[in-house]
Amino acid sequence: MRLEPELWQALMEIGEREGKDVSSLVRKAEGDENPGGRTSAVRVFVMDYFRAAATENGHTAAGHGASKPFRAEMPERLAELPSPPLIEEARDAA
Numbered sequence: 637m638r639l640e641p642e643l644w645q646a647l648m649e650i651g652e653r654e655g656k657d658v659s660s661l662v663r664k665a666e667g668d669e670n671p672g673g674r675t676s677a678v679r680v681f682v683m684d685y686f687r688a689a690a691t692e693n694g695h696t697a698a699g700h701g702a703s704k705p706f707r708a709e710m711p712e713r714l715a716e717l718p719s720p721p722l723i724e725e726a727r728d729a730a
Contacts, residue, residue, distance in 0.1 A: 637662070637675050646682045 639647070651658050662678055670677035 637678065639675065639678060643679060643682055646686065647678065650682065650685050 647658055647661060650656075651661055654661075656664075661681070662674070665677040665681035666674055668677055668681065670680055672680075
């Protein structure tokens with residue numbers, strides 16, 4: 637599977653946060669039945685994970701542009717992962 641180095645790093649960070657190895661995260665992403673195949677499934681999984689953890693305060697602190705606040709819903713495929721503080725915060729905000 638070919639991923640950009642940044643995506644491999646993000647996947648490893650998710651593994652550290654969730655107490656799972658990269659292989660199990662890839663299997664989880666594949667199980668989400670993404671029509672684009674394994675690589676696409678992993679990219680979507682990583683994006684969904686960090687998107688679910690994003691908060692308006694976090695965007696402001698990172699210096700991202702001001703915009704109309706959004707409320708992202710937790711993707712169902714991430715709901716069964718353990719909840720680190722950022723994910724809990726995203727669930728509470730939704």
